[in-house]
Amino acid sequence: MIQFQEVSLAYGARQVFENVNLTIPKGAVFGLLGPNGAGKSTMMHLLSGLLQASSGSVVVNGMNMSHHKLKAQQLIGFVPQEIALYEEFSAVENLRFFGSLYGIKGKTLEGRISELMASIGLESRKDDVLKTYSGGMKRRVNIAAALLHNPSVVLMDEPTVGIDPQSRNRIFEIIEKLHQQGVTVLYSTHYMEEVERLCSQIAIMDKGKILIQGTLDDLLKSGKKTHQICISFQETITDFKLKLPVTHHWNKEVLVLNCNKDEALTAVLNTLNSLGLEIANIDFSQPNLEQLFMELTGTNLRD
Amino acid sequence: MIRTIANKDIKLFLKDKKGVLLTFLLPIILITLFAFAFGGIGKTSPKMSQIKLLVSSQHSSKEITKFIDDLNNVSQLIVIEKQVEEGLELVKKGSYVAQLVLDTVVENGKAMLKYQLFVDASKRIQIGFLEGILQQHISQGKLAGFFEEKFAGMPVKLKKKIQKEVNDSFMTSGLEVVSVLRQDANKDNLGLIQAVAGTAIMMLLFSIVAIGGGLLDEKENGTFKRLLTAPIKPMHLLLGKLLMSVCIGVMQLFVMFIFAWLAFDLHIFKDIPSLLGMLFCTAFAVSSFGVFLVSIVKTRAQLNGISTLIIMIMSALGGSMIPLFVMPAFMQKIAVVSLNYWGIQGFYDIFWRNLSFIDILPRMLVLLGIGVVMLLISMPLFKRNLRQLA
Incomplete structure (x- = not known):
């Protein structure tokens, strides 16, 4: 179990985290969502021991990071956002080095390396130097390096950035396997579909605060129940400046409305009819995580 | 178009404040040092040119x-x-x-100074x-004695004039110059x-600075962050780097001396324990210096700027670029602040002065001391710098 109790963190006068409380149950795959600069990586760094909270406590499986940092770090596997591996070493040499940092030696280490190389699908390339690997392959080794010591908590900071669907799927399989083994996974990403597929619990955070936390269903129920309605037309659209009573935007020639189906749709259809626009098709979609995310964090661009 | 490109490059250059400083400050410092070393600048004070005899x-x-009174x-x-005996020992050790x-010897029934x-x-x-x-002092003294004895009645002014001319034209002092090196010394x-x-x-x-810079590369490629999340004390990362630097340093120095032996016939095996001791102490001091630099900088650009400046100054001062024996006495005094000085003097002790291990030990201890002090300063700085490194 991971617990953040009244955790605050400040860099000089700048408050990065303010009284954050969060509990991640043992064995959960916990999705952490937030725009750039929301504090996701900071949360990972506080958990991995890279940063120390200014106040409050971060507890991992009963061990306080402030008092038992080294013991807690032994329980944690950290997959950083960057590919934090030595490019001049082979995959096996990298894993041997990182395994030895956790006190794993000899046959145990070699056995674990073979097992992980098989699970990431790189057994045949294990002795090739890393710089000859593709981005996806490196990402998989990056994950393997965090799992060598059989951690009970795994922190994954955007582990699927910039990789092909095959590698991404293999990473999903690894996470699902960790979940089956009862490992607690904290998974940070920008991809909503990944969270929807993998995570039993989700938190959305912004500006160093947890905005909402719960299961996917809990989160969707808490939203404004806004539907997305996509309308396509018979003829080519030339005038995109429509005055409609609901929030809308154009996706090429498809009109996308964000509205409550019952209330506003009739009014929109009447307006379109009065303009002589002939509707070819209407698609309704259920409220989703992305809509909720935008609703909570806003549409302003972030650094 | 050319002007536009040039303007852009000048703006970029001026934005790199450390680069600008290095471009102008380093040559100024080196010119000053070389001027002092070769140009006789700073010799105006008589005190500065005094020699201890x-x-x-x-x-x-x-x-x-x-x-002696004279x-x-x-x-x-x-x-x-x-x-x-005491004096000879001090000269042999390079202290004076x-x-x-x-x-006093007796020649032709007359007591003469030797x-x-x-x-x-x-x-x-x-x-x-x-x-x-x-030579001047001795010959003048001899001549004065001779004139005193033979031409006691001559007017003082004339006596002095003749004395000077004779001295400048004919006199030899009889001063015998002997090197303090042992007779079996390698030449x-x-x-x-x-x-x-x-x-x-x-x-x-x-x-060593380049090796230390590896830590900054690790920061840039993210491996340092990963190392900090492993259950190891951050200080062990620094000490691990130091150990590696010392090993590489000893090897590098050893290879250079082997090359000097093969190519230039430098007799490096005359005192192997002293040589190994000096190799280790020099490598340790230099490695600690590297660790110190890495602890105070945050980026590779900073490291390159600061290290070039410090290394060039230390090398110019300490005798790596200009031999100490051609420098004025006061420059030789300043040289002790440089790490290069202690290293070079230690190797002189082995290869030139042929001192024993015990006699060279103080120099080794100075190098070890420099290393320990640098390390002690580096540790808290490195700890403070960890957040930026991560």
């Missing part, structure tokens, strides 16, 4: 006492009286330039200077030792 006598006599009046000298040993100057031959410039002063070329030791230490400084 050890003086001993085999026995006491009226002539010897008078000679020597005390020579403004360029600081006369220090020592026992013969020379020792003048006075004796002058022997025991010198540390590695300090050529000062020896030359000293020889000149002593390796001092310039060769200087070139090998000086260059080796300067190059080692550059390579």
Whole structure:
């Protein structure tokens, strides 16, 4: 179990985290969502021991990071956002080095390396130097390096950035396997579909605060129940400046409305009819995580 | 278009404040140092050009006492009286330039002073200077005695004029210059030792900084962050780097001396324990210096700027770029602040002065001390810098 109790963190006068409380149950795959600069990586760094909270406590499986940092770090596997591996070493040499940092030696280490190389699908390339690997392959080794010591908590900071669907799927399989083994996974990403597929619990955070936390269903129920309605037309659209009573935007020639189906749709259809626009098709979609995310964090661009 | 491109590049150049500083400050510092070393700048103060001369006598006599009293009046000298053996030992260790040993011998039934100057031959410039002063002083003294005895009635002014002309044209002092090196000493070329030791230490400084910079590369590629999340103490990362630097440093110095042996016949195996001791102590001090630099900088650009500046200054001051024996005395005094100085002097002790391990030990301890101090300063700085490194 991971617990953040009244955790605050400040860099000089700048408050990065303010009284954050969060509990991640043992064995959960916990999705952490937030725009750039929301504090996701900071949360990972506080958990991995890279940063120390200014106040409050971060507890991992009963061990306080402030008092038992080294013991807690032994329980944690950290997959950083960057590919934090030595490019001049082979995959096996990298894993041997990182395994030895956790006190794993000899046959145990070699056995674990073979097992992980098989699970990431790189057994045949294990002795090739890393710089000859593709981005996806490196990402998989990056994950393997965090799992060598059989951690009970795994922190994954955007582990699927910039990789092909095959590698991404293999990473999903690894996470699902960790979940089956009862490992607690904290998974940070920008991809909503990944969270929807993998995570039993989700938190959305912004500006160093947890905005909402719960299961996917809990989160969707808490939203404004806004539907997305996509309308396509018979003829080519030339005038995109429509005055409609609901929030809308154009996706090429498809009109996308964000509205409550019952209330506003009739009014929109009447307006379109009065303009002589002939509707070819209407698609309704259920409220989703992305809509909720935008609703909570806003549409302003972030650094 | 050319002007636009040039303007853009000038703006970029000026934005790199450290680069600008390095472009102008480093040459100014080096010009100043070379001017002091070669150009005789800063010699105006008589105190600065004074040389400490050890003086001993085999026995006491009226002539010897008078000679020493006269020597005390020579403004360029600081006369220090020592026992013969003690003085020789101090010169041999390089603590003093020379020792003048006075004796009285009887020639043709007449007591005459004998002058022997025991010198540390590695300090050529000062020896030359000293020889000149002593020869002049001795011959003038001899001539004055002769004139006093033979032409007692001659007017003083005329006597002095003749005395000067005779002195300038014919007189020899009888000063015997003897090197304090042991008789079995290897006669390796001092310039060769200087070139090998000086260059080796300067190059080692550059390579160790490059190795230390590896830590900053690890920061940039993210592996340092991963290391910090492993259950190891951050200080062990620093000490691990130090250990690796010391090993590489010892190997690098060893290879350079082996090359000097093969290519230039430098006799490096005459005292293997001392050589190994000096290799280790030099590598340790230099590595600690590298660790110190890495602890105070945050980026590779900063490291490159600061290290180039410090290494060039230390090398110029400490004798890596300009041999210490051609520098004025006051520059030689300043040289002790440089790490290069202690390393080069240690290698002189082995290859030139042929000192024993025990005699070289103080230099080794100084190098170890420098290393320990640098390390102690680096540790809290590194700890403070960790967040930026992560």
